[in-house]
Amino acid sequence: MTTQRTEPSTTADERTMLEGWLDYHRQTLAWKCEGLTDAQLRTASVEPSMLSLMGLVRHMAEVERSWFRRVLADEDAGPIFYSEDDLDGDFRTTEADTWQEAYGTWQAEIAKARENTARFGLDDITVGKHRRTGERYNLRWLYTHMIEEYARHNGHADLLRERIDGAAGD
Template sequence: MTTERRMPAVDADERSMLEGWLEFHRRTLAVKCEGLTDAQLRTASVEPSPLSLMGLVRHMADVERSWYRRVLAGEEAPPLYFSDEDPDAEFHLTEADTWQEAYTIWQAELAAARQAAAGFALDDLSKGRHRRTGQRMSLRWIHTHMIEEYARHNGHADLIRERIDGATGD
C-alpha cells in the first residue's frame, strides 16, 4: 500500500484549507507506518516510554472518535482502547496486536469523522460537550485542534521511524 499525500491548495476557502491540512496530516501518519512489520510498528520509541507507531495510530483512532463522534455529533461512542484504569492503553501493545486491526479501526474512525463533520458548518457548535470542560466546541475549533494533534504526533512518528529503520522525510 502506498499512501498518497497532497498539499492543500494555497488558494482554497477556509473549510477546504482546514480539511486539506487535516487530511494531509492523517495521511502523513499512514506514510510513516508504511513498509514496516507488526513487530517494528510495536517498537517503542525509547525506554521507558511505550510510544510506538502502532500505538500512535490507535491513539489517533480514539482521538478522532472522541472529537468527531462524541463531542461534535453527540454520539455515545465509548473509548476504543483507553479506560479510567488504563488511560494509556492504546500504547500498551502485545504480540496479538496487529497493524491490520489498528489500521482498519483507524480508517473506520476517519470515515465516521468525515461523515460527522459534513453535517456541520465551521461555526456550528457541537451537539456533545468536552468531557473535562463541559464546553460545546465549533467544528472550526475541532478541525484546528486535530491538525495540531496530528502535527505533534507526526513529529513523534518521524523520530520513531528513524529509530526503526533510518527512514526520514516529510
C-alpha cells in the first residue's frame, strides 16, 4: 500500500480547506506507518514512554470516535482500546495487537466521522457535550482541533519512524 497525501487547494472555501487539511494529516499518519512490521509499529519511543506508531493510530481512532461520534452526534459509542480502569489502553500495545486491527478500526472511525460531519454546517453546534466539561462546540472548532491533534501527533510519528528505521521526511 502506498499512501497518497494530497495538500488542500490554496483557494478552496473554508469547509473544503478544513476537511482537506484534516485528510492530509490523516494521510500523513498512515504514511509514517507504511512498510513497517507489527513489531516495529509497536516499538515504543524510549522508556518509560509507551508511545508507538500503532499506539498513535489507536489513539487517533479513539479521538475521531470521541469528537465526531460522541460529541458531534451524541452517539452512545464507548471506548475501543481504553477503559476507565486503563485510560492509556490505546497506547498500551501487546504482541497480540496487529496493524490490520488498528488501521481497520481507525479507518472505520474516519468513515463514520465523514458520515456524521456531512450532516452539519460549520456553524452548527454539536448535539452531544464534552464528557468532562459539558461544553458544546461548532463543527469549525472540531475540525480545527482535529487538525491540531493530528499535527501534534504527526510530529511524534516523525520521531518514532526515524528511531525505528531512520526514515525522515515532512
